[in-house]
Amino acid sequence: MQVAIVLQGRQAGKKVVVIKQLDEGTKERPYPHAVVAGIERYPRKVTRRMGQKKLAKRSKVKPFIKVINYSHLFPTRYALELEGLKGSVAHDTFKEPSQREDAKKTIKKLLEERYLGGKNKWFFQPLR
Numbered sequence: 001m002q003v004a005i006v007l008q009g010r011q012a013g014k015k016v017v018v019i020k021q022l023d024e025g026t027k028e029r030p031y032p033h034a035v036v037a038g039i040e041r042y043p044r045k046v047t048r049r050m051g052q053k054k055l056a057k058r059s060k061v062k063p064f065i066k067v068i069n070y071s072h073l074f075p076t077r078y079a080l081e082l083e084g085l086k087g088s089v090a091h092d093t094f095k096e097p098s099q100r101e102d103a104k105k106t107i108k109k110l111l112e113e114r115y116l117g118g119k120n121k122w123f124f125q126p127l128r
Contacts, residue, residue, distance in 0.1 A: 001017050001018055001019065001079060001080055001081065001082065001085065001086075002017070002018045002075055002076075002078075002079055003015060003016070003017055003018075003075075003076050003078040003079060003080050003123060004016050004017075004018055004034075004036070004073040004074055004075045004076060005073070005074040005076060005127065006036075006038065006068060006072060006073065006074075007072045007073065007074050008072040009068075009072065011038060011040065011064060011066065013126075013127050013128070014038045014039060014040065014064075014127075015038055015039060015076075015123055015127070016036040016037060016038030016039075016066075016068075016073070017036060017037050017038065017080050017082065017085060017123075018034045018035075018036050018073075019034075019035045019036060019037055019085050019086060019089050020034065020035040020086075020089070020091070021034050022034065022035075026091075029067065031069055031070075032069070032070045033067055033068060033069050033070060034067070034068055034070065034073060035065070035066075035067055035089055035091065036065070036066055036067075036068055036073070037063055037064070037065050037085060037088075037089060037107045038063065038064055038065075038066070039061055039062070039063060039064075039111065039123075039124070040062045040063060040064045041060075041061065041062035042061070042124060042125065042126045043058060043059050043060060043061055043115055043124055044058040044059075045058070046058050046059065059112065059115060059116060060112065061108060061111045061112050061115060061124070062108070063104050063107040063108050063111055064104070065089050065093070065094075065100065065103055065104060065107065067094065078120075078122060078123065080114075080120055080123055082110050082111075082114065084106060084110045085107065085110060088103050088106040088107055088110075089103050089107070111124075
């Protein structure tokens with residue numbers, strides 16, 4: 001799955017993973033757009049001296065899910081392979097707040113596992 005950077009809106013400058021692309025648009029959104037999952041709050045820096053508890057606290061990730069117009073996305077050369085992401089967010093997830101929360105929880109778990117595994121370091125660092 002392609003990694004992109006959001007250019008406009010509240011999440012501007014945040015990195016996202018494109019889960020589903022809709023090039024033709026839909027009836028309610030008649031423009032090309034994508035369903036994305038991204039990091040709202042990046043994990044903090046950790047050092048060797050820190051204890052387990054502090055490490056665990058600093059390694060937390062706050063995710064978000066959003067439907068974004070292609071013109072507000074900046075594609076990067078990076079890709080992120082997460083199997084669980086595809087199934088966790090569908091187009092009807094956005095209709096019900098409880099479904100959104102469940103989707104965010106599963107994404108949070110997946111992203112934190114990936115972060116703690118030491119993979120895709122670039123994705124988990126803020127732009128600036």
